[in-house]
Amino acid sequence: MFVPISNTPRPYAWGDRTAIAGLLGREASGGPEAELWLGAHSGSPATILDPEAVGGYDRLDEWIAADPERAIGSDRSRLPFLLKVLAAARPLSLQAHPSAGQAVVGYEKENAAGVPVDAPDRNYRDAYHKPELILALSDRFQALCGFRPLEQTRLLLAALVPAGVSAEVDELRELLGADGDAKALRRSVRWILTGTDEQTTALIDALTAGASRKGVEDFAAERATLLDLAGAYPGDPGVVVALLLNRVELRRGQVLFLPAGNIHAYLEGLGIELMAASDNVLRGGLTSKHVDVPELLAVLDFTPIDAAPLAPERLADGVVRFDPDVPDFSLVHALGDDVGPVAVPVRGPVVVLATGGSFELRSSGDATRLVRGEAVYVTPGERELTIEGSGELFIATIG
Known part of the structure:
Protein backbone atom coordinates (compact mmCIF):
# COMPACT_ATOMS: atom_id res chain seq x y z
CA MET A 1 0.00 0.00 0.00
CA PHE A 2 1.30 3.44 -0.97
CA VAL A 3 0.31 6.27 1.39
CA PRO A 4 1.13 9.86 0.28
CA ILE A 5 2.74 11.88 3.10
CA SER A 6 4.10 15.38 3.63
CA ASN A 7 5.30 17.74 6.37
CA THR A 8 6.39 21.33 7.04
CA PRO A 9 10.04 22.23 7.76
CA ARG A 10 11.29 22.71 11.31
CA PRO A 11 12.20 26.40 11.86
CA TYR A 12 15.45 25.96 13.80
CA ALA A 13 17.55 29.14 13.81
CA TRP A 14 20.47 27.52 11.95
CA GLY A 15 18.30 26.61 8.97
CA ASP A 16 18.60 28.00 5.47
CA ARG A 17 15.69 30.20 4.36
CA THR A 18 15.37 28.96 0.77
CA ALA A 19 17.25 25.67 0.23
CA ILE A 20 14.51 23.17 1.17
CA ALA A 21 11.81 25.13 -0.67
CA GLY A 22 14.06 25.41 -3.71
CA LEU A 23 14.83 21.68 -3.70
CA LEU A 24 11.21 20.57 -3.42
CA GLY A 25 9.57 23.28 -5.51
CA ARG A 26 7.66 24.82 -2.62
CA GLU A 27 7.05 28.37 -1.54
CA ALA A 28 9.48 29.42 1.20
CA SER A 29 8.01 30.36 4.57
CA GLY A 30 10.15 33.47 4.94
CA GLY A 31 11.86 32.14 8.07
CA PRO A 32 14.63 29.60 8.58
CA GLU A 33 13.77 26.10 7.32
CA ALA A 34 16.19 23.61 8.87
CA GLU A 35 14.75 20.11 8.62
CA LEU A 36 11.81 18.44 6.90
CA TRP A 37 10.95 15.20 8.72
CA LEU A 38 9.39 12.26 6.87
CA GLY A 39 8.68 9.59 9.43
CA ALA A 40 6.71 8.78 12.57
CA HIS A 41 8.91 10.46 15.20
CA SER A 42 6.73 12.30 17.71
CA GLY A 43 8.82 15.46 17.34
CA SER A 44 7.34 16.13 13.89
CA PRO A 45 5.35 13.18 12.49
CA ALA A 46 4.52 13.15 8.80
CA THR A 47 1.05 14.18 7.68
CA ILE A 48 -1.06 11.63 5.78
CA LEU A 49 -2.56 13.35 2.74
CA ASP A 50 -5.45 10.89 2.30
CA PRO A 51 -6.70 10.06 5.81
CA GLU A 52 -9.70 8.09 4.52
CA ALA A 53 -7.37 5.49 3.01
CA VAL A 54 -5.99 4.63 6.46
CA GLY A 55 -9.10 4.74 8.61
CA GLY A 56 -9.28 8.50 9.13
CA TYR A 57 -5.84 9.11 10.66
CA ASP A 58 -4.07 12.23 9.45
CA GLU A 69 0.32 -4.80 11.87
CA ARG A 70 -0.86 -3.13 8.67
CA ALA A 71 1.28 -0.02 8.97
CA ILE A 72 4.67 -1.39 10.05
CA GLY A 73 4.29 -5.18 10.26
CA SER A 74 3.72 -7.65 13.05
CA ASP A 75 7.43 -8.09 13.79
CA ARG A 76 8.11 -4.55 15.02
CA SER A 77 6.58 -1.95 17.33
CA ARG A 78 7.87 1.27 15.73
CA LEU A 79 9.20 2.78 12.53
CA PRO A 80 12.94 2.45 13.25
CA PHE A 81 14.22 5.20 10.94
CA LEU A 82 13.59 8.85 10.16
CA LEU A 83 14.25 10.47 6.78
CA LYS A 84 15.01 14.20 6.72
CA VAL A 85 15.85 16.95 4.29
CA LEU A 86 18.41 19.11 6.14
CA ALA A 87 19.56 22.61 5.21
CA ALA A 88 22.21 24.25 7.38
CA ALA A 89 23.05 27.92 6.81
CA ARG A 90 25.29 27.98 9.88
CA PRO A 91 26.86 25.35 12.16
CA LEU A 92 24.84 22.95 14.27
CA SER A 93 25.94 22.04 17.78
CA LEU A 94 28.95 19.80 18.37
CA GLN A 95 27.35 16.49 19.33
CA ALA A 96 27.45 12.71 19.62
CA HIS A 97 24.88 9.95 20.04
CA PRO A 98 24.88 6.89 22.31
CA SER A 99 25.08 3.23 21.43
CA ALA A 100 22.01 1.06 21.92
CA GLY A 101 23.27 -0.18 25.30
CA GLN A 102 24.21 3.29 26.50
CA ALA A 103 20.80 4.63 25.47
CA VAL A 104 18.92 2.03 27.51
CA VAL A 105 21.04 2.60 30.62
CA GLY A 106 20.91 6.39 30.33
CA TYR A 107 17.17 6.49 29.70
CA GLU A 108 16.37 4.24 32.66
CA LYS A 109 18.77 6.17 34.92
CA GLU A 110 17.14 9.53 34.17
CA ASN A 111 13.66 8.03 34.55
CA ALA A 112 14.63 6.67 37.96
CA ALA A 113 15.94 10.11 38.92
CA GLY A 114 12.60 11.67 38.02
CA VAL A 115 13.94 13.90 35.22
CA PRO A 116 11.00 14.81 32.93
CA VAL A 117 11.45 13.52 29.38
CA ASP A 118 11.03 17.04 27.99
CA ALA A 119 13.34 18.72 30.54
CA PRO A 120 16.00 20.93 28.91
CA ASP A 121 18.75 19.21 30.93
CA ARG A 122 17.64 15.70 29.94
CA ASN A 123 20.21 13.70 27.94
CA TYR A 124 18.22 10.59 27.02
CA ARG A 125 14.69 11.21 25.72
CA ASP A 126 14.20 7.60 24.59
CA ALA A 127 15.88 4.21 24.88
CA TYR A 128 17.26 4.02 21.33
CA HIS A 129 20.59 4.62 19.64
CA LYS A 130 20.94 7.18 16.87
CA PRO A 131 23.42 6.31 14.12
CA GLU A 132 22.90 8.50 11.07
CA LEU A 133 24.11 9.30 7.57
CA ILE A 134 24.05 12.47 5.50
CA LEU A 135 24.04 12.57 1.67
CA ALA A 136 25.15 15.87 0.16
CA LEU A 137 22.70 17.58 -2.19
CA SER A 138 24.54 20.89 -2.37
CA ASP A 139 27.71 21.00 -4.47
CA ARG A 140 29.66 21.16 -1.20
CA PHE A 141 28.46 19.94 2.20
CA GLN A 142 30.74 21.01 5.06
CA ALA A 143 31.06 19.05 8.31
CA LEU A 144 33.26 18.11 11.23
CA CYS A 145 33.42 14.36 11.85
CA GLY A 146 35.41 12.29 14.34
CA PHE A 147 38.83 12.94 15.81
CA ARG A 148 41.65 13.68 13.39
CA PRO A 149 44.82 11.54 13.65
CA LEU A 150 46.92 13.20 16.36
CA GLU A 151 49.99 13.79 14.25
CA GLN A 152 47.92 16.00 11.93
CA THR A 153 46.51 17.93 14.88
CA ARG A 154 50.00 18.51 16.27
CA LEU A 155 51.05 19.89 12.88
CA LEU A 156 47.98 22.14 12.81
CA LEU A 157 48.71 23.52 16.29
CA ALA A 158 52.33 24.17 15.33
CA ALA A 159 51.21 26.07 12.22
CA LEU A 160 48.79 28.19 14.25
CA VAL A 161 50.76 28.85 17.44
CA PRO A 162 54.47 28.06 17.68
CA ALA A 163 55.73 26.63 20.97
CA GLY A 164 56.31 29.19 23.69
CA VAL A 165 53.83 31.79 22.41
CA SER A 166 50.84 30.70 24.52
CA ALA A 167 51.00 28.80 27.82
CA GLU A 168 47.47 27.44 27.29
CA VAL A 169 48.21 26.15 23.77
CA ASP A 170 51.46 24.65 25.04
CA GLU A 171 49.52 22.79 27.74
CA LEU A 172 47.07 21.47 25.16
CA ARG A 173 50.00 20.41 23.00
CA GLU A 174 51.49 18.54 25.96
CA LEU A 175 48.20 16.79 26.72
CA LEU A 176 47.88 15.66 23.13
CA GLY A 177 51.32 14.08 23.25
CA ALA A 178 51.09 12.45 26.67
CA ASP A 179 49.68 8.97 25.96
CA GLY A 180 48.28 6.81 23.21
CA ASP A 181 45.95 8.61 20.83
CA ALA A 182 42.59 7.78 22.46
CA LYS A 183 43.80 8.46 26.01
CA ALA A 184 45.45 11.72 24.96
CA LEU A 185 42.30 12.88 23.20
CA ARG A 186 40.05 11.98 26.14
CA ARG A 187 42.30 13.86 28.55
CA SER A 188 42.52 16.86 26.22
CA VAL A 189 38.76 17.11 25.60
CA ARG A 190 38.05 16.86 29.33
CA TRP A 191 40.59 19.63 30.01
CA ILE A 192 39.10 21.87 27.31
CA LEU A 193 35.48 21.41 28.39
CA THR A 194 36.09 21.79 32.14
CA GLY A 195 38.50 24.72 32.00
CA THR A 196 37.86 28.16 33.42
CA ASP A 197 36.46 30.98 31.31
CA GLU A 198 39.89 32.61 31.43
CA GLN A 199 41.57 29.46 30.08
CA THR A 200 39.01 29.13 27.28
CA THR A 201 39.34 32.78 26.29
CA ALA A 202 43.15 32.57 26.24
CA LEU A 203 43.05 29.41 24.11
CA ILE A 204 40.62 30.83 21.58
CA ASP A 205 42.43 34.17 21.41
CA ALA A 206 45.79 32.51 20.74
CA LEU A 207 44.40 30.09 18.17
CA THR A 208 42.38 32.70 16.26
CA ALA A 209 45.32 35.08 16.26
CA GLY A 210 47.40 32.33 14.68
CA ALA A 211 44.68 31.52 12.16
CA SER A 212 44.49 35.19 11.16
CA ARG A 213 48.23 35.62 10.56
CA LYS A 214 49.11 36.55 7.02
CA GLY A 215 51.44 34.26 5.12
CA VAL A 216 50.09 31.03 6.68
CA GLU A 217 49.09 28.77 3.80
CA ASP A 218 48.69 25.34 5.40
CA PHE A 219 45.34 24.10 6.79
CA ALA A 220 43.31 26.80 5.01
CA ALA A 221 39.93 25.09 5.56
CA GLU A 222 40.66 24.39 9.24
CA ARG A 223 41.77 27.98 9.85
CA ALA A 224 38.66 29.38 8.15
CA THR A 225 36.42 27.07 10.20
CA LEU A 226 38.15 28.06 13.45
CA LEU A 227 37.59 31.76 12.72
CA ASP A 228 33.96 31.19 11.70
CA LEU A 229 33.15 29.19 14.83
CA ALA A 230 34.94 31.62 17.15
CA GLY A 231 32.93 34.47 15.64
CA ALA A 232 29.62 32.64 15.89
CA TYR A 233 30.20 31.20 19.39
CA PRO A 234 32.52 33.57 21.28
CA GLY A 235 34.01 32.02 24.41
CA ASP A 236 32.59 28.55 23.69
CA PRO A 237 35.08 25.74 24.51
CA GLY A 238 33.52 23.74 21.67
CA VAL A 239 35.50 26.00 19.32
CA VAL A 240 38.71 24.41 20.63
CA VAL A 241 37.29 20.87 20.58
CA ALA A 242 36.30 21.42 16.95
CA LEU A 243 39.95 22.02 16.13
CA LEU A 244 40.68 18.37 17.02
CA LEU A 245 38.19 17.01 14.47
CA ASN A 246 38.35 16.05 10.82
CA ARG A 247 37.20 18.83 8.53
CA VAL A 248 35.11 17.13 5.82
CA GLU A 249 33.83 18.45 2.51
CA LEU A 250 31.36 16.18 0.74
CA ARG A 251 30.69 16.55 -2.96
CA ARG A 252 27.13 16.18 -4.23
CA GLY A 253 25.99 12.56 -3.88
CA GLN A 254 28.65 11.57 -1.35
CA VAL A 255 27.61 10.14 2.01
CA LEU A 256 29.08 10.47 5.49
CA PHE A 257 28.12 7.82 8.06
CA LEU A 258 28.15 8.77 11.74
CA PRO A 259 28.04 5.75 14.09
CA ALA A 260 27.45 5.80 17.83
CA GLY A 261 30.08 7.76 19.72
CA ASN A 262 31.17 9.82 16.71
CA ILE A 263 31.56 13.51 17.58
CA HIS A 264 30.41 15.72 14.72
CA ALA A 265 28.83 18.97 13.60
CA TYR A 266 27.30 19.92 10.28
CA LEU A 267 28.65 23.31 9.25
CA GLU A 268 26.84 24.26 6.05
CA GLY A 269 24.97 22.65 3.20
CA LEU A 270 21.86 20.87 1.93
CA GLY A 271 21.48 17.14 2.30
CA ILE A 272 19.34 14.08 2.84
CA GLU A 273 19.75 12.76 6.38
CA LEU A 274 18.70 9.25 7.40
CA MET A 275 18.93 8.12 11.00
CA ALA A 276 17.61 5.76 13.60
CA ALA A 277 14.42 7.26 15.05
CA SER A 278 15.78 8.71 18.28
CA ASP A 279 16.20 12.08 19.96
CA ASN A 280 19.23 11.26 22.11
CA VAL A 281 21.89 13.97 21.72
CA LEU A 282 24.97 14.58 23.91
CA ARG A 283 26.30 18.05 23.15
CA GLY A 284 29.87 19.28 23.51
CA GLY A 285 29.57 22.92 22.58
CA LEU A 286 28.65 25.42 19.84
CA THR A 287 25.24 25.68 21.46
CA SER A 288 23.24 27.39 24.18
CA LYS A 289 21.60 24.05 25.04
CA HIS A 290 22.52 21.65 27.84
CA VAL A 291 26.09 20.28 27.87
CA ASP A 292 26.80 17.33 30.20
CA VAL A 293 30.57 16.83 30.05
CA PRO A 294 30.80 13.57 32.07
CA GLU A 295 28.04 11.92 30.03
CA LEU A 296 29.53 13.14 26.76
CA LEU A 297 32.95 11.73 27.71
CA ALA A 298 31.32 8.40 28.56
CA VAL A 299 29.68 8.20 25.13
CA LEU A 300 32.46 9.49 22.87
CA ASP A 301 34.67 7.22 20.78
CA PHE A 302 38.12 8.84 20.95
CA THR A 303 39.73 6.59 18.33
CA PRO A 304 41.07 8.80 15.51
CA ILE A 305 39.51 8.18 12.07
CA ASP A 306 40.03 9.45 8.53
CA ALA A 307 36.29 10.26 7.97
CA ALA A 308 36.14 8.86 4.43
CA PRO A 309 32.80 8.91 2.57
CA LEU A 310 30.71 5.73 2.73
CA ALA A 311 31.15 3.59 -0.39
CA PRO A 312 27.93 2.91 -2.35
CA GLU A 313 26.71 -0.40 -3.76
CA ARG A 314 25.67 -0.15 -7.40
CA LEU A 315 22.20 -1.61 -8.07
CA ALA A 316 21.82 -0.43 -11.69
CA ASP A 317 22.76 2.47 -13.93
CA GLY A 318 22.00 5.60 -11.91
CA VAL A 319 20.88 3.67 -8.81
CA VAL A 320 23.06 3.03 -5.73
CA ARG A 321 22.46 1.86 -2.19
CA PHE A 322 24.23 3.15 0.93
CA ASP A 323 24.06 0.39 3.54
CA PRO A 324 25.97 1.10 6.77
CA ASP A 325 26.41 -1.68 9.29
CA VAL A 326 23.26 -0.92 11.30
CA PRO A 327 19.88 -2.72 11.30
CA ASP A 328 17.78 0.45 11.35
CA PHE A 329 18.13 1.83 7.84
CA SER A 330 19.68 1.91 4.39
CA LEU A 331 19.31 4.51 1.64
CA VAL A 332 18.80 4.04 -2.11
CA HIS A 333 19.59 7.00 -4.37
CA ALA A 334 18.35 7.12 -7.98
CA LEU A 335 19.61 9.88 -10.26
CA GLY A 336 19.48 10.22 -14.04
CA ASP A 337 17.53 11.05 -17.18
CA ASP A 338 16.49 7.47 -17.91
CA VAL A 339 16.41 5.32 -14.78
CA GLY A 340 15.02 1.81 -14.81
CA PRO A 341 12.94 -0.05 -14.63
CA VAL A 342 14.93 -1.18 -11.58
CA ALA A 343 13.71 -3.63 -8.94
CA VAL A 344 14.76 -2.42 -5.49
CA PRO A 345 14.54 -5.03 -2.69
CA VAL A 346 13.14 -3.55 0.51
CA ARG A 347 12.71 -4.90 4.02
CA GLY A 348 9.76 -3.69 6.06
CA PRO A 349 8.24 -0.21 5.75
CA VAL A 350 9.68 2.33 3.30
CA VAL A 351 9.67 6.10 2.78
CA VAL A 352 10.20 7.39 -0.76
CA LEU A 353 10.93 11.04 -1.64
CA ALA A 354 11.28 12.60 -5.10
CA THR A 355 13.49 15.69 -5.24
CA GLY A 356 13.40 16.11 -9.00
CA GLY A 357 11.70 14.90 -12.16
CA SER A 358 9.06 12.17 -12.21
CA PHE A 359 9.17 8.50 -11.21
CA GLU A 360 6.70 5.65 -11.38
CA LEU A 361 6.70 3.29 -8.39
CA ARG A 362 5.25 -0.19 -8.74
CA SER A 363 4.85 -3.14 -6.40
CA SER A 364 2.91 -6.39 -6.52
CA GLY A 365 -0.17 -4.66 -5.19
CA ASP A 366 0.04 -0.93 -5.91
CA ALA A 367 1.43 1.75 -8.19
CA THR A 368 1.86 5.51 -8.07
CA ARG A 369 3.79 8.35 -9.67
CA LEU A 370 5.91 10.78 -7.69
CA VAL A 371 7.06 14.16 -8.95
CA ARG A 372 9.43 16.69 -7.40
CA GLY A 373 8.56 17.42 -3.78
CA GLU A 374 6.24 14.44 -3.28
CA ALA A 375 6.72 11.59 -0.79
CA VAL A 376 5.01 8.30 -0.08
CA TYR A 377 5.00 5.81 2.79
CA VAL A 378 5.07 2.18 1.69
CA THR A 379 3.65 -0.50 3.99
CA PRO A 380 5.75 -3.62 4.67
CA GLY A 381 3.57 -5.91 2.56
CA GLU A 382 5.31 -4.56 -0.55
CA ARG A 383 8.48 -6.65 -0.60
CA GLU A 384 9.94 -5.19 -3.76
CA LEU A 385 9.65 -1.81 -5.45
CA THR A 386 10.22 -1.16 -9.11
CA ILE A 387 11.21 2.37 -10.01
CA GLU A 388 11.28 3.97 -13.45
CA GLY A 389 11.65 7.58 -14.54
CA SER A 390 13.97 10.53 -14.64
CA GLY A 391 15.18 13.01 -12.05
CA GLU A 392 16.18 12.20 -8.47
CA LEU A 393 14.59 9.84 -5.96
CA PHE A 394 15.43 8.58 -2.46
CA ILE A 395 14.23 5.33 -0.87
CA ALA A 396 14.67 4.83 2.88
CA THR A 397 14.17 1.31 4.16
CA ILE A 398 15.23 -1.10 6.91
CA GLY A 399 18.94 -1.98 6.93
Missing part, protein backbone atom coordinates in the same frame (compact mmCIF):
# COMPACT_ATOMS: atom_id res chain seq x y z
CA ARG A 59 -0.70 11.61 11.14
CA LEU A 60 1.64 8.73 10.42
CA ASP A 61 2.46 8.07 14.08
CA GLU A 62 -1.24 7.89 15.01
CA TRP A 63 -2.00 5.42 12.24
CA ILE A 64 0.96 3.23 13.22
CA ALA A 65 -0.18 3.21 16.85
CA ALA A 66 -3.75 2.32 15.87
CA ASP A 67 -2.99 -0.32 13.23
CA PRO A 68 0.63 -1.47 13.69
